[in-house]
Amino acid sequence: MSEKAPAGLLLTFARRGEDDAILQAIARLREHGAAEVAAVGTPASAPALRELGVGDIILYGEGHGARAVIGKLRRRRPRTAAIVYWDSSLAGHLKLEALALLTGAKHVLRVAPNSQTVTIGRFRLAWIVFLKCLLACVCTTTAAAICGIAFLCLRARQVIVGGSNAGRV
Amino acid sequence: MKATIIIINHNGCDLLARSVPAALEAARRAGGHPVFVADDASTDDSIEFLCKAFPEVHVLALPKRGFGAACNAGVEAAETDVTLLLNNDVIVTPDFLAPLLDGLARPNVFAVGCKFLNPDGSLTHALGNRTSGQWQGGLLYIHHETRPEVLERTCPQLYPNGGGMAFWRDKWLALGGFDPLFRPLYWEDVDIGYRAWGRGWQVLYEPASAVYHDQGSTMGRLHRPAHIELMSAKNAVLFAWKDLLDIRLFRRVIAAQARWAADDVLIGGLPNRTRALWWAFRQLRQACRARAQAQRERVRSDEEILALSSGGEQ
Numbered sequence: 001m002s003e004k005a006p007a008g009l010l011l012t013f014a015r016r017g018e019d020d021a022i023l024q025a026i027a028r029l030r031e032h033g034a035a036e037v038a039a040v041g042t043p044a045s046a047p048a049l050r051e052l053g054v055g056d057i058i059l060y061g062e063g064h065g066a067r068a069v070i071g072k073l074r075r076r077r078p079r080t081a082a083i084v085y086w087d088s089s090l091a092g093h094l095k096l097e098a099l100a101l102l103t104g105a106k107h108v109l110r111v112a113p114n115s116q117t118v119t120i121g122r123f124r125l126a127w128i129v130f131l132k133c134l135l136a137c138v139c140t141t142t143a144a145a146i147c148g149i150a151f152l153c154l155r156a157r158q159v160i161v162g163g164s165n166a167g168r169v
Numbered sequence: 170m171k172a173t174i175i176i177i178n179h180n181g182c183d184l185l186a187r188s189v190p191a192a193l194e195a196a197r198r199a200g201g202h203p204v205f206v207a208d209d210a211s212t213d214d215s216i217e218f219l220c221k222a223f224p225e226v227h228v229l230a231l232p233k234r235g236f237g238a239a240c241n242a243g244v245e246a247a248e249t250d251v252t253l254l255l256n257n258d259v260i261v262t263p264d265f266l267a268p269l270l271d272g273l274a275r276p277n278v279f280a281v282g283c284k285f286l287n288p289d290g291s292l293t294h295a296l297g298n299r300t301s302g303q304w305q306g307g308l309l310y311i312h313h314e315t316r317p318e319v320l321e322r323t324c325p326q327l328y329p330n331g332g333g334m335a336f337w338r339d340k341w342l343a344l345g346g347f348d349p350l351f352r353p354l355y356w357e358d359v360d361i362g363y364r365a366w367g368r369g370w371q372v373l374y375e376p377a378s379a380v381y382h383d384q385g386s387t388m389g390r391l392h393r394p395a396h397i398e399l400m401s402a403k404n405a406v407l408f409a410w411k412d413l414l415d416i417r418l419f420r421r422v423i424a425a426q427a428r429w430a431a432d433d434v435l436i437g438g439l440p441n442r443t444r445a446l447w448w449a450f451r452q453l454r455q456a457c458r459a460r461a462q463a464q465r466e467r468v469r470s471d472e473e474i475l476a477l478s479s480g481g482e483q
Contacts, residue, residue: 086437091433091434091437092435093436093437094435095435136431139434140428143428149450149453151423155416157458157461158414158416158460160461162464162465167414168416
C-alpha cells in the first residue's frame with residue numbers, strides 16, 4: 001500500500017469475540033472513503049486481522065516500539081480512524097484513543113458491538129483522552145494504596161506467626 | 170470403609186429429583202452408605218419432597234448461611250471416617266463410589282475428586298478435572314484438563330471440585346473445612362485443596378469415578394451472572410492474599426493487582442478485577458487472620474505445592 005494514499009485506520013485489541021465489531025468497523029471506514037484499511041497489530045493478533053481482510057498491518061511489540069509505530073501511522077495520513085470497543089460502555093481503550101489522537105485522524109469512529117457507531121471530532125477525542133488520563137491516575141493511586149495497605153497488613157500477620165523469615169524460600 | 174454422601178441443596182427440588190435416586194443407587198451398590206441432604210434454608214418444596222419421596226435420606230435443615238457453611242455443617246453431622254460432597258446438580262454413575270474410596274486408601278491422601286462430564290457425556294469445557302494452577306498477572310490461573318486421553322489415569326491435582334469430592338473427615342476438620350472468607354461462593358474448594366497440599370497431604374483425580382454435572386445450573390438460578398463473576402474475582406484476590414506465602418512471589422502478585430486499575434482504563438475489557446480488589450479489601454481483617462492460620466499450617470512452599478499437584482516429582 002502506498003504510504004501517501006488516504007487510508008482508514010483500524011484500532012483494535014483484536015480480542016476473541018470482537019470479529020463482528022471489527023468487520024463493522026472496516027465497513028464504516030470504507031463508507032467514510034477509505035480506499036484501504038491499515039491496522040496496528042501485535043505479532044499475535046496480526047494473523048486474525050489478516051483473516052478479517054486487513055492487508056496493511058503495522059506491527060507493534062516484540063521489537064517494534066511505540067514511537068516507530070506512531071511515525072508509520074502518521075506517514076499514512078489517515079483521515080478516519082475506527083476504534084473497536086469491547087462493549088457499549090466505551091470504557092477503557094485509552095491506549096487506542098491516544099493513538100488515534102496522535103496519528104492526526106480528523107474523524108474517529110467509535111464502534112462497539114450491538115450499538116450504533118458514533119463519529120467524533122479531534123477535539124472531542126482530546127477531551128475524552130484527557131479525562132481518561134485523569135481517571136487512570138485516580139484509579140491507579142487508589143489501587144496502589146489498597147494493595148500497599150493489604151501487603152503491609154498481610155505481611156505483618158505472617159511475620160508475627162512465622163518470624164521474619166516466614167515465606168522466604 | 171464407610172462413607173457419608175452429602176448433597177448440598179438450596180431451592181433445587183427439581184434437581185434433587187434426579188440426583189438423589191442416583192446417589193441412593195450408588196450408595197446401595199457400594200454396600201450401603203448413608204445419604205444426607207444438607208439443605209441451606211430452601212424456600213421451595215425440597216424438604217417436603219425429600220421426606221415424602223426418599224424417607225431413607227437424612228435431611229439437615231440448616232439456617233441460610235451459604236454453600237460453604239452448609240458443607241461444613243453436613244460434614245460435622247456425618248459420623249463416618251469418609252465423607253463425600255455432591256452438588257444437587259451432579260448425577261453420579263452407579264459405580265462412582267468404590268474408586269474414590271480406593272484413592273483415599275492410598276497413603277497421605279486428603280481428598281479424591283470425581284471425573285466431571287457434561288450432561289451429554291462430553292468433556293468440552295468441563296470444569297474440575299485434573300486441576301492445576303499457575304500464578305500469572307496477579308491471580309492463580311486454574312487449568313482444567315479436558316483432553317480425554319490425559320484424563321484416563323489417577324493422578325495428583327491441585328484441588329477437588331467441591332461439586333463431587335470424597336475426603337477424610339478428620340483431615341477436613343483439622344483444616345477447618347471450607348473457609349467462610351470465600352462467602353458467598355467459589356474458590357473455597359481451591360483453598361482447601363491448596364492448604365491440604367501445603368500441609369503435606371495429597372489431592373487426587375479419579376477418572377473411574379464419573380459424574381454428570383450441569384455446570385452452573387444451581388448457582389445460575391440463585392445469583393445474577395455479573396454478581397457470580399464479581400464474587401469469583403473477589404475470592405480469587407482473597408485466595409492470593411490468604412494462601413500465597415512465598416514473599417517474593419507475593420510481592421509480584423500484589424504489584425500486578427495494583428496495575429489492574431490502570432489496565433482497566435488503558436485497555437479495558439475486564440472491569441470486574443478492580444471492583445474485586447475493593448470488595449476483597451473490605452475483608453482485609455478476615456484475610457489477615459486466615460493468612461496467619463495458613464502460615465501456621467504450612468510445611469510446603471507454594472512452588473512445591475504447584476509442582477507436586479501438577480504431577481511433578483516429590
